[in-house]
């Protein structure tokens with residue numbers, strides 16, 4: 351399949367720049383023009399200039415342009431999906447899903463922007479009026495990861511633009527093409543130049559300093575690992591920026607004795623192996639109650655053994671490559687340590703065909719919660735399955751992590767459902783469901799998985815400021 355790069359022609363560098371590789375083949379896709387700290391400063395000033403006009407459009411006016419952008423993304427969905435697969439590695443079917451998911455935030459916030467309501471508060475003071483209004487916070491910056499190169503950008507930029515803000519966005523070094531295609535389509539939709547600017551770079555540290563320290567930037571939104579999120583949050587402190595963070599996860603997936611095991615296996619497959627296990631909400635550790643442990647392992651192993659591993663561009667591929675060699679080495683290290691600590695490899699446990707960035711879908715059993723792998727965000731197609739006896743033990747182990755993004759459990763007992771929903775220390779919980787992300791619900795974590803929420807009616811608040819006005823002298 352010849353990759354169509356016509357959407358990003360204007361961004362391709364015919365000399366030096368940011369080299370983009372295909373993780374399935376490690377071959378060069380293309381090279382794109384890149385930004386350094388100085389040119390990012392200039393982009394920030396352009397964004398400030400664009401803000402003056404964009405924020406003065408009506409919400410309806412902005413919505414019409416966002417809806418045009420949404421329409422163009424859907425019209426170019428297949429081309430965008432092929433770009434995602436080429437630079438990120440995920441199977442084409444998943445990439446198509448990501449385009450629709452990413453576009454859904456634009457559709458959703460085009461409407462939400464028209465409902466950025468304020469308040470008129472009954473005044474306790476005679477002759478005085480109390481008015482509360484929401485205003486766009488201003489120029490925002492964002493830094494995004496490689497695993498959802500379109501959706502992680504639109505989940506930030508859509509609410510920002512709908513609220514009247516402008517955005518300067520640094521995508522991951524490995525996946526700039528999807529981001530640049532988004533920018534090209536936004537310009538084609540009539541969204542003015544400078545309203546959304548993508549800034550690829552081979553120097554994330556210097557560019558990141560501009561995006562977290564520049565005084566013109568009033569809000570910073572980050573999606574990525576927890577260690578980097580902590581660093582960038584500190585960098586924002588000097589100018590007291592409003593910050594939202596979508597960070598790492600360590601999702602427990604609990605299966606109780608009374609669960610529908612076939613449904614639990616179905617949920618486990620999608621939750622664990624989506625994007626080869628490289629999602630922040632992937633089930634990261636499985637806790638299965640003793641009476642159903644053997645049945646779950648048998649059915650889970652049988653289903654995973656049928657997965658096709660390969661290039662995501664080939665129809666039928668279920669598990670594509672990891673993003674790079676470092677990612678494979680990290681997974682290899684975690685599996686090796688688990689085996690040293692007594693784990694049994696029920697399936698996989700090594701590179702696929704011992705080549706490239708491919709790792710075989712893996713299931714580990716006879717493993718204890720104290721093993722290191724229970725505390726690490728695996729970010730690969732590896733499922734450690736722990737056995738437990740009592741409900742309280744499962745909850746204690748599930749909560750025994752600094753992370754708090756997503757959690758999942760399967761039961762058919764209503765009382766247990768409410769007990770466990772209440773007891774789990776996570777921002778998002780799937781009950782008898784292995785995939786929970788949607789634009790209408792608040793996505794985000796607690797503890798060291800993040801601050802703030804994306805999507806839903808709450809997502810707009812991240813990009814607004816509340817202004818309270820007291821009107822006197824009206825008697």
Ligand SMILES: NC(=O)c1ccc[n+]([C@@H]2O[C@H](COP(=O)([O-])OP(=O)(O)OC[C@H]3O[C@@H](n4cnc5c(N)ncnc54)[C@H](O)[C@@H]3O)[C@@H](O)[C@H]2O)c1
Nearest residue numbers: 494495496521522554555558574575578596597598599630
């Ligand atoms: N909570 C969520 O919604 C969510 C979504 C996707 C990914 N993630 C998390 O992201 C991680 C995987 O993505 P990743 O490997 O791209 O994460 P990462 O933190 O290594 O990189 C994320 C982004 O930060 C940039 N970056 C890294 N160091 C920087 C620095 N010092 N200054 C400025 N920018 C810097 C990178 O270039 C990239 O654009 C996982 O931990 C995953 O859980 C979370």
Ligand SMILES: O=C[C@H](O)CS(=O)(=O)O
Nearest residue numbers: 497498628629630631787
């Ligand atoms: O990995 C990060 C994404 O947020 C996962 S999802 O597509 O939103 O479920």
